[in-house]
Amino acid sequence: MASPQLNSLWIKMSTNQLMRKTSFLICVLFMLWYITSFFYYEQEKLSMAKNEGNINVIPPPVLSSNTTITTNNPLEVLNINYCGQPTCKFLFVYMFGEQETKANLHFRSFSQLAEKLNRVMILTNVGSSKIDICNKLPFDFYYNTNLLQKEFPNVTYKSEDDFIFWLKERDQIKKIMNKGDEVIPPLSVLHSNLRRYDITSNAVYRDVKPITSLNSCLSKFEPSMNLTDSSNSRVRYTIMDITKDDLRTEKSRDRFSKLLIDVLTIDEEILLVNSYVLDPLFPVIMPPLPYNDYILNEAQKIKDKLSSSYIGIHWRLEQSRAELLPECAQGLIETLNQVMKEKGIKNIYLATDYPLLSSHSQSDTFGDITNYHHDAMRMLNETFKINTWVSLEGLEQLRKDGKYDAEFLGAGIQGILDKLVCINSNYFISGPVGCSRILSTFTKAIAEERRNRIEKKDHSLLNIIDRWRIFNTSV
Structure with a gap:
């Protein structure tokens, strides 16, 4: 008959073995559950990406065949699979x-x-x-x-x-x-x-x-x-x-x-x-974030519709002097006539915060639209054929999908498209003081990219940026 001490030792050893087996079993079950749920999550995300169309999904890091998980801690297993570290x-x-x-x-x-x-x-x-x-x-x-x-x-x-x-x-x-x-x-x-x-x-x-x-x-x-x-x-x-x-x-x-x-x-x-914050945080300023391919393709389609030769205009009416806008419009008309004659360009593309799809402006910070604004745009449209992302059916597939309605009623993806089309324009002009917002990061970004392209010998760009002059009624 075994002594009480041996019985106690045997019970203790059996308990430890049971705990180790239980822990191992829990870990195995967790891994099976985790892999299964992770698989279904990735499949669901991939399906959503296909339905959205043109969405690039960065998958979580996949462990290489040489990577070995040495921990039994389920949280560390999750973190290693997800972040690459415990x-x-x-x-x-x-x-x-x-x-x-x-x-x-x-x-x-x-x-x-x-x-x-x-x-x-x-x-x-x-x-x-x-x-x-x-x-x-x-x-x-x-x-x-x-x-x-x-x-x-x-x-x-x-x-x-x-x-x-x-x-x-x-x-x-x-x-x-x-x-x-x-x-x-x-x-x-x-x-x-x-x-x-x-x-x-x-x-x-x-x-x-x-x-x-x-x-x-x-x-x-x-x-x-x-x-x-x-x-x-x-x-x-x-x-x-x-x-x-x-x-x-x-x-x-x-x-x-x-x-x-x-x-x-x-x-x-x-x-x-x-x-x-309003400025870069590091001494080295990285290149702009690259836009999704489908937006780049839309910009190229618009360029093709304009016969690959056009003047790009950025007219941000916010912060303009409303009573000055008729003279601003006349100054723009004179500048366009001069550029079209000298450069032989026939097409015009307008990027603006003026309402194009509704009575609301294309900017969340520009709400006071007056008859001066309407008259200025009317003068421009009565003189030239003015093309916009709306008239040229830009982003048409997205616009047909009701779930993106809110995106097009104010500032949205169309601003990115405008930016790209203006960057690609043969000649680019923007408004002077009094006619438009001068300190526009949007305009500055267009000019900087055009400068980079010209420095790289892109001969299709005839200037970086010019500003038209206000029509002088005293002359």
Whole structure:
């Protein structure tokens, strides 16, 4: 008969073996469940991409055949498959605070930051000429993510849907593991406002009290990321006030970017940023985000319809002097007559914030449309055949789909198309002071790209940018 000590030892050994087998079984079951759910998620996303048409999806990183997962921790397994490392760290800039042309610039800066911080960057949704979480269209709707990845080969990008998938999978793992001895802590989040704040003389980074009026669109990530529930998410709040001198020159940006990297090198899993900065954050300014192929194809179709020879006009009426607009229109007419005669160009393409599809302007910040505006456009149309993205049936397939109606009623994807068509124009002109908004990032982006092409010996472009003159009634 075995002694009590031997019986106790045997029971202890059996219990340990059972626990090891149970743990192993749980891990195996988790892996089967994870692979299955992951497979169905990818299939569903691929199906959605096909239905959207022309959407490039960046898949999660796939482990190479040489990669071996040595951990039995299901959360680490999830992170390794999703982020390529046992702990996922994200940079999620959920608001860029500017329309597309500037948001394009800012996204590049934050991609540089993601690379420096070794964080996965979330591809924030787009729509209405913006990049922010309140929009419903995927990042791919505007941009070519394959080319973006080539611009930033060391950055892993994930869509908002991918991020939600990770949050939900993490929740499932928590439910499984929290029944045992190991408890997964709440999400660790740093929420930071980066803003241009010219009152201070130097950049200031500081902790602040919890923000009670968070952007309501963040609720789309609940309950998995609930910033007001301490049992779900552990949140720290900071603000960085940035002065214009911090970002004015290449040297100052170099100094500032080192400070930015230093203060944001943190342990939190999620770096959540609300950004409103007006300039690049790093000394090196990366090329513009590449647009999706279907938008480029639409621009080419318009160029072909214009017989590949046309004058591009950008007339942003916002901030013009309404009573001056008839003289502005007459000055534009005279300039067009002169250019068409000297350069032998017969076609005209107009990019404008004047209403084209409805009574509302094509800009969210331009609402006071008067009879002066209508008269100016009437003068132009009565003198020339004026082509626009509407008259030339640009983006026609998207316009036929009712789910994109909101995108075309204000600033939206048509602004990108206008930009590309003006870049491709043989001759490009824009409005003078009093007739249009002069400090337009949109116009500046067109001119910069045209300058680059001319420097590369693109002989189809006859100028970078000219501004027409206001008609002088005293002559």
